[in-house]
Amino acid sequence: MKLSRKSVLLGTAAFALMATQAMAEKRTLKYYADFDPAPLAAFEAAIAEFEAANPDIDVVLQNFDHEGYKTAIRNFLSADSPDLANWYAGNRMAPFVNAGQFMDITDVWTENNLGETLASAKGSMTIDGKQWGVPYTYYQWGIYYNKDAYKQAGVEVPTTWAQFIDNCAKFKEAGIDCVTTGTKALWPGAGIFDYMNLRTNGYDFHMDLTAGKVAWTDDKVKNTFAEWAKLVEPGYVTANHAALDWQDAASLLIQGKAANYVMGNFAVAVFKDGGMTNDTLGFMQFPEITPGLARGEEAPTDTIHIPSGAKNVDDAKKFLAFIATADVQTKLNEALGQLPINNQSKVGDDPFLQAGFEMLSTADGGIAQFFDRDAPAEMAKVGMEGFQEFMVKPENVDKILERLEKARQRIYK
Amino acid sequence: MTGSATTAIAGTRTQRPGIWKRNQRALAPWLFLAPGIAMFALYVIYPIVASMWLSFYDWDGLGAKTWLGLENYVELFDDDAFYTSLYNNIIWLVLYMLAVPAGLFVALFLNQTVTGIRIYKSLFFFPFVISQVVVGLIFSWFYAPNFGLFYNLIEWLTGTGVAVLADDRYVTYGIIAAGLWPQIAYCMILYLTGLNNVAPDQIEAARLDGAKGWKMLWHIILPQLRPATFIAVVVTVIGALRSFDLVSIMTDGGPYGSSRVLSFYMFEQALSEYGFRMGYGAAIAVILFAIMMVFISGFIWKMVRDERGL
Numbered sequence: 001m002k003l004s005r006k007s008v009l010l011g012t013a014a015f016a017l018m019a020t021q022a023m024a025e026k027r028t029l030k031y032y033a034d035f036d037p038a039p040l041a042a043f044e045a046a047i048a049e050f051e052a053a054n055p056d057i058d059v060v061l062q063n064f065d066h067e068g069y070k071t072a073i074r075n076f077l078s079a080d081s082p083d084l085a086n087w088y089a090g091n092r093m094a095p096f097v098n099a100g101q102f103m104d105i106t107d108v109w110t111e112n113n114l115g116e117t118l119a120s121a122k123g124s125m126t127i128d129g130k131q132w133g134v135p136y137t138y139y140q141w142g143i144y145y146n147k148d149a150y151k152q153a154g155v156e157v158p159t160t161w162a163q164f165i166d167n168c169a170k171f172k173e174a175g176i177d178c179v180t181t182g183t184k185a186l187w188p189g190a191g192i193f194d195y196m197n198l199r200t201n202g203y204d205f206h207m208d209l210t211a212g213k214v215a216w217t218d219d220k221v222k223n224t225f226a227e228w229a230k231l232v233e234p235g236y237v238t239a240n241h242a243a244l245d246w247q248d249a250a251s252l253l254i255q256g257k258a259a260n261y262v263m264g265n266f267a268v269a270v271f272k273d274g275g276m277t278n279d280t281l282g283f284m285q286f287p288e289i290t291p292g293l294a295r296g297e298e299a300p301t302d303t304i305h306i307p308s309g310a311k312n313v314d315d316a317k318k319f320l321a322f323i324a325t326a327d328v329q330t331k332l333n334e335a336l337g338q339l340p341i342n343n344q345s346k347v348g349d350d351p352f353l354q355a356g357f358e359m360l361s362t363a364d365g366g367i368a369q370f371f372d373r374d375a376p377a378e379m380a381k382v383g384m385e386g387f388q389e390f391m392v393k394p395e396n397v398d399k400i401l402e403r404l405e406k407a408r409q410r411i412y413k
Numbered sequence: 414m415t416g417s418a419t420t421a422i423a424g425t426r427t428q429r430p431g432i433w434k435r436n437q438r439a440l441a442p443w444l445f446l447a448p449g450i451a452m453f454a455l456y457v458i459y460p461i462v463a464s465m466w467l468s469f470y471d472w473d474g475l476g477a478k479t480w481l482g483l484e485n486y487v488e489l490f491d492d493d494a495f496y497t498s499l500y501n502n503i504i505w506l507v508l509y510m511l512a513v514p515a516g517l518f519v520a521l522f523l524n525q526t527v528t529g530i531r532i533y534k535s536l537f538f539f540p541f542v543i544s545q546v547v548v549g550l551i552f553s554w555f556y557a558p559n560f561g562l563f564y565n566l567i568e569w570l571t572g573t574g575v576a577v578l579a580d581d582r583y584v585t586y587g588i589i590a591a592g593l594w595p596q597i598a599y600c601m602i603l604y605l606t607g608l609n610n611v612a613p614d615q616i617e618a619a620r621l622d623g624a625k626g627w628k629m630l631w632h633i634i635l636p637q638l639r640p641a642t643f644i645a646v647v648v649t650v651i652g653a654l655r656s657f658d659l660v661s662i663m664t665d666g667g668p669y670g671s672s673r674v675l676s677f678y679m680f681e682q683a684l685s686e687y688g689f690r691m692g693y694g695a696a697i698a699v700i701l702f703a704i705m706m707v708f709i710s711g712f713i714w715k716m717v718r719d720e721r722g723l
Contacts, residue, residue: 074474074689078475095689096475099473099475099476101475183667184664184667185665239558240558240559242578242579242668243556243557243577243578243579244558372687378688380687385669386669388667389668392668392669410488
C-alpha cells in the first residue's frame with residue numbers, strides 16, 4: 001500500500017515535470033474576444049506578428065458572438081478566467097474593476113510610457129487613479145448624410161442647429177426624412193441624446209449627468225429636450241423608428257428616403273455595402289446648438305483587460321504592451337476601419353476616418369464614451385427607453401424626466 | 414465485543430422481528446420515492462426557496478449581497494414597469510384562451526375522412542413544430558413597416574400603415590396573435606386525439622334521438638372531450654404566463670417597455686445586458702410564482718377531485 005502510493009506520487013511528479021517542460025517550450029495565452037469578421041482577421045494578423053516576435057508564446061483566441069459575449073464575460077471571469085479579455089472603457093468597466101475581476105495594469109502603462117502615447121484615452125481607462133486595461137481603437141460619432149438627398153431638397157450642409165432645423169422643413173416638403181434612426185435596439189437613440197446634450201450644455205454637464213450628479217429634472221436637461229423637440233414634434237424623424245433596426249434605417253439613407261443619420265463610423269461599411277460611395281455619402285460633425293461651448297465629441301473606445309484570475313499574467317502584459325505600440329495600432333485600425341488611440345500611429349486614407357481624426361483631435365471639450373458606457377448599465381437602460389419614448393411621444397417629456405430622476409435617485413445611491 | 418453483539422441480536426430476533434422487517438411496508442414506498450424526491454428537492458424546491466431568499470437582497474451577481482428586507486417588494490409595487498408587465502400578463506392570459514375554442518374548431522373541421530387529410534392535419538400542426546423564435550421572426554417581418562405584408566395590407570386598406578410592433582397600443586396584441594398561431598395548433602392536436610376516443614355508439618344513439626349540429630356538439634361530443642379540454646386549458650394558461658421568447662424576439666420588451674410581461678421583466682432586471690439586479694429579478698419571479706400558484710393549485714385541486722371520483 002505504502003509502496004504503491006509512493007510510485008503514484010513519483011508518476012505524478014514525472015508527469016508534472018513533463019508538462020512544465022512542454023509549457024516551457026510554448027506558453028499558452030488564452031484570449032477571449034467578441035470580434036466581428038473583419039476585426040477578427042485584423043487581430044489574427046496582429047497575433048501572428050506577436051507570436052513571430054515571441055516564439056515561446058502561443059496565443060489561443062476564443063471568439064464569441066458580440067451580444068452573447070456581454071453575458072458570457074460575467075460567467076467566465078469568475079469561473080474559467082482567460083488571460084486576456086475584451087471589454088469597453090469608461091463606466092462600463094467599473095463593475096468588473098470594483099468587483100476586483102480586472103487586474104490593475106498601471107505598471108504596463110508606466111513602463112511603456114502609455115500615459116503619453118495613449119493620452120486621449122487615459123481618462124476613460126482610469127479608475128481610482130489606476131489603469132485597468134489597454135485601448136486599441138475608437139471611432140467617432142457624427143452625422144452621416146446622403147449628398148443626393150441634399151441636392152434633391154436644394155439645401156446646403158448646415159453648421160448651426162437653426163440651419164439644420166430649417167433644412168428639415170425643406171426635406172419634409174421633398175418627402176425625405178430629415179433624420180433617420182432605428183431605435184428597436186434602443187442605443188441609436190442614445191447617440192442623438194448624447195449629441196443634443198453635449199451641444200446644448202457641454203461636455204462637463206453631460207458627464208455630470210451620466211455620473212448621476214445632476215437631476216434629470218434640471219432646467220438644463222429640459223433645455224436639451226426642448227431643442228430635441230424641434231426635431232421630433234414636427235415629425236422630422238423617421239416614423240416607426242421604434243420598430244426598425246439600425247441597419248433598416250441605414251437602408252433608408254442609402255435609398256435617399258432619409259437625409260441624415262446620427263451614427264458611429266462603423267456604419268460607413270453598411271452604407272458602402274448598400275452602394276453609396278465617397279461621392280454620395282457625406283460626414284459632418286453635429287451642428288452647434290449653444291454658441292461658444294467647448295466642443296465635446298463622442299468616441300467609444302474598445303479595450304483589452306487582464307482578468308484577476310489570469311494564469312499567464314506576464315505574457316498577457318507583454319501582449320498588452322505590444323497592442324499599445326504605434327505600429328500595431330496603425331495596422332489594426334487600418335483593417336478595422338477605425339481610429340488608433342496611439343498618437344504616433346497613422347490614420348488610414350479613408351476620408352471618413354480622416355474627418356473623424358481631425359474632429360476628435362480638435363475636440364476641446366472632451367471625449368464621451370457613449371451613453372450606455374458613461375452611465376451605469378441600469379441607468380443606461382431606463383434612459384434609452386426614455387429617449388425612445390420621447391422620440392415617439394414628445395408630449396410625455398415631463399413624465400419621462402420624472403421617471404429618469406426616480407431611477408437616478410435609486411441607482412446612484 | 415463482537416460476541417456480545419451477536420448474542421444481543423440473536424436475543425432480540427427470538428422476541429421481535431428486525432426494524433426493517435417490522436417497517437418494511439411503511440419504508441419501501443419512501444425508498445422508491447427517494448430518487449424522485451431528491452431530484453425534485455434539488456432542482457425545484459431548492460431554487461424556489463433560494464429565489465425567495467434572494468429577493469430580500471441587493472446583489473449584482475458578482476459582489477457581496479446586501480440585506481434589504483422587503484425593500485425590493487416596496488420598490489416593485491411603486492414601479493410603473495411592473496404594472497405594465499402585470500397588465501400585459503393579464504391580456505395574455507385572457508386572449509391566449511382563444512386558442513382553446515379555436516383549436517377545437519380546427520380539430521372538428523379536420524376530423525373527417527377525405528383523401529390526403531393526414532397532409533392537411535400535419536400542415537395545420539406545422540406551426541407548433543417550428544421554434545418560437547422562428548414564429549417570432551416570421552411575425553416581425555409580417556408586421557415590419559415599409560415592407561411587411563400586414564403593414565402594406567393596412568396601408569392599402571386605410572391609406573396609412575400601422576407599425577404594430579412600434580405602437581404601444583397594439584404591440585402586445587400583435588405578439589399574442591403570433592403566439593396564438595402555434596398554440597392553436599397545439600390545442601388542435603389535443604382535441605384531435607380526444608375526438609378519436611369519442612364513443613361511436615353514443616353518437617349513433619344521439620343521432621337516433623334526433624340530436625344534430627350544435628346540440629350534438631354541446632351535449633354529446635364536448636362532455637367526452639373534457640379531459641382534452643382540461644389539458645388544453647392547463648397548457649394554455651401556463652403558456653400565457655411563461656410567454657417570454659416571442660416578446661424577446663419580436664420587440665425586446667419595447668417600444669419603451671410597453672410589451673413587457675413579468676417573465677421578460679424578470680430576465681431584463683436579473684440577467685440582461687443592462688440588468689444584473691438579481692434580488693429585484695428574484696422578487697419579480699416570486700410574484701410570478703404566486704400568480705402561477707393560484708392556477709396550479711386550482712388545477713391540482715380539480716385533478717385530485719376527479720381522481721377521487723367526486
